[in-house]
Amino acid sequence: MKFAYLLFGLRLKMLFRITGSHKFSFRFPFFFRFLFLFQNSCWSSFFSTLEKLYYKKKITSAPIPQDPIIIIGHWRTGSTYLHQLLNLDTNNTVPTNFQVHLPDSFLISDKYYKPVMKLLMGKNPKRPFDNVSIYAEEPQEDEFAILKMCGHSPLIKLIYPGSPDFYLLSYDNYEPEGKDFEEWQKAITEFCKKISIATSKRIVLKNPFHSFRINSVRKVFPKAKFIHIYRHPYNVIPSTINMWNIVGKQNVMQPGFVPATIESAVEIYDRMMRYIQSHKKDISEKFFHEIKYEDLEKDPVKEIRKAYQNLGLTFNYEFEEEILKFHQNKFSKNKFNLSEEEKEYISDKLKYHMEYYGYSQLKEF
Numbered sequence: 001m002k003f004a005y006l007l008f009g010l011r012l013k014m015l016f017r018i019t020g021s022h023k024f025s026f027r028f029p030f031f032f033r034f035l036f037l038f039q040n041s042c043w044s045s046f047f048s049t050l051e052k053l054y055y056k057k058k059i060t061s062a063p064i065p066q067d068p069i070i071i072i073g074h075w076r077t078g079s080t081y082l083h084q085l086l087n088l089d090t091n092n093t094v095p096t097n098f099q100v101h102l103p104d105s106f107l108i109s110d111k112y113y114k115p116v117m118k119l120l121m122g123k124n125p126k127r128p129f130d131n132v133s134i135y136a137e138e139p140q141e142d143e144f145a146i147l148k149m150c151g152h153s154p155l156i157k158l159i160y161p162g163s164p165d166f167y168l169l170s171y172d173n174y175e176p177e178g179k180d181f182e183e184w185q186k187a188i189t190e191f192c193k194k195i196s197i198a199t200s201k202r203i204v205l206k207n208p209f210h211s212f213r214i215n216s217v218r219k220v221f222p223k224a225k226f227i228h229i230y231r232h233p234y235n236v237i238p239s240t241i242n243m244w245n246i247v248g249k250q251n252v253m254q255p256g257f258v259p260a261t262i263e264s265a266v267e268i269y270d271r272m273m274r275y276i277q278s279h280k281k282d283i284s285e286k287f288f289h290e291i292k293y294e295d296l297e298k299d300p301v302k303e304i305r306k307a308y309q310n311l312g313l314t315f316n317y318e319f320e321e322e323i324l325k326f327h328q329n330k331f332s333k334n335k336f337n338l339s340e341e342e343k344e345y346i347s348d349k350l351k352y353h354m355e356y357y358g359y360s361q362l363k364e365f
Contacts, residue, residue, distance in 0.1 A: 003029070003033055003036075003250050003251070004037055004250075004253070005101070006144065006155055006159060006247070006251045007037050007147075007159065007251070007253075008037070008101050009044050009101040009103065009104070009148050010041050010148050011044050011045045012038075012041045012042060012044075012045045013045070014041075015037060015038065018151050018160075019034070019253075022162070022253075022254065023160070023162075024254070025253065025254040027255065030253050030254055044102065044105060047102070047104075047109035047112070047113075048104040050105070050108050050109075051105045051107050051108040054107075055107050055108070055194075055197070058197060059190060059193055059194060059197065062194075062196060062197055064189050064192065064221075065193070065195075065196050065202075065203050066221070066222075067221070067223040068203040068204065068205055068224050069086065069202065069204040069205070069225050069226075069311075070204075070206075070207070070224050071086075071205065071206040071226075071227050071229065072211040072214070072227070073229040074208060074211065074230070074236055074268075074269055074272050074273070075208045075236075075240050076231070076235070076236050076239035077229050077230055077231040077236055078229055078231055078293035078296060078297070079208065080132055080206065081293075081297075082296065083139045083204065084139055085296075085300055085304060085323055085326065086204045086304070088319060088322035088326060089322075090318065091201060092202050092203075092204050093195060093199040093203055093204070094139040094140075094203070094204050095139070095140055095141070095142050095145065095191070095195060095205065096136060096138065096139065096140060097134050097135065097136050097138045097140040098110060098113070098114060098136040098137065099194075099195065100142060100143075100144040100145040100148075101140075103144075103145035103148050103149050103187075104148070104149060107197065107198060114136050117136055121134065128247070128250060129239075129242055129243040130243075130333070130334050131333070131334075139204075139206065141206055141207045141208075142188065142192075142205050142207050143155065143207045143209050145187070146188055146191070149190070149191060150183040150186065150187035151183075152176050152180050152187070154167065154170075154171060157170050158247070158248050159251050159252060159253050160253055161252065161255075161256035161257050161258055163258070165258060165264070166244075166260055166261070166264035167248075167258065168268045169268070171212075174209065174212030175212070175213055175215055175216050176213070184216070185216075185219075188220060192205075208272075211228075211272050211275065212272060212275055214226070214276070214279040214280075214283075225287050225288075225289075225311045225313075226283065226288045226289070227289050227291060227311075228280070228288070228289070228291070229290075229291045229293055229296070230273075230290065230291075230293065230357055231293035232359050233353065233354060233359065236269065237262060237266060237338075237346055238338060238342075239334060240268075241259075241261065242334070242336070244259075244260040244265075245259045262342060262345060262346070266345070266350060267349075269350060269353075270353070273353045277356070285310065286310070286311065286312055287311070289306075289307045289310045291303055292357070300323050300326075300327050301320050301323050301324060301327075304319075304323060305320070347360070
């Protein structure tokens with residue numbers, strides 16, 4: 001699953017819908033990626049049909065989860081680490097790597113697919129851009145499920161480039177509207193319903209794209225509790241560039257991939273942070289909390305307890321013990337060296353955010 005994994009698990013109907021909406025390429029390696037996806041989609045459609053036969057009534061009648069926890073924030077800010085920590089609370093559940101890749105059939109296909117995924121991933125699988133494990137049961141972003149269930153995701157423009165600009169700069173508004181919102185809403189609610197059917201626990205979603213969709217998320221989940229995690233831009237920017245360039249090259253389905261640059265990464269960071277800051281004012285403090293990654297890394301128990309207290313959640317001793325155990329076995333982080341010129345560029349363009357979050361006074365980094 002090293003290549004084309006963002007589209008792995010698509011049903012045939014969605015595969016042809018997405019492919020038909022974009023220029024198809026017969027070039028190597030794009031055509032072979034399509035063949036891999038095509039055979040996989042046949043199985044995905046088969047298991048999706050079976051799931052509908054067995055679970056359609058139960059899914060339709062299931063209530064929409066009312067108060068999920070939504071982790072937002074820019075990519076590479078430690079949101080995965082926070083997602084992993086919150087998953088240690090026995091009252092919580094998260095979308096798993098398996099569920100987001102087979103969102104249309106995971107209630108019924110797990111015993112068939114998991115051995116295959118384990119074989120494809122190999123021993124001790126890691127994300128291609130860092131040292132985070134990606135076993136089938138590891139926490140994962142719901143954006144991958146949304147992409148496969150309805151096709152309304154900015155990731156489409158990463159996979160099918162159609163602009164001379166970096167794909168995230170192609171959007172003026174990330175909020176789905178009209179029919180797109182209806183399909184997006186149906187996808188995310190159905191996905192969350194199925195997770196609730198499987199676990200009956202409070203759902204914790206982690207999705208940087210939701211940082212641009214706060215209004216849409218609140219329409220679907222009026223009682224959602226948001227946790228915004230942020231981190232020093234000197235770490236975020238180079239790590240984000242590395243991530244998008246690796247993910248893009250591994251998943252692009254036609255020529256024209258535009259790599260991320262420090263300029264595009266800084267601009268997206270600025271857009272996202274301004275969006276979050278402007279919309280958090282409309283949310284009660286009991287439904288919105290912010291965590292500084294550097295503080296979370298230093299004392300996760302203190303920061304998670306503070307978040308729970310602010311959001312009206314119960315923090316117990318068992319959860320604290322699990323956090324401490326997990327914290328002792330942290331994975332090694334990627335390290336990126338910025339030139340003084342690059343630091344100056346980031347500091348200049350992101351001056352407002354660095355001052356707002358208390359990073360501008362750091363003398364060494």
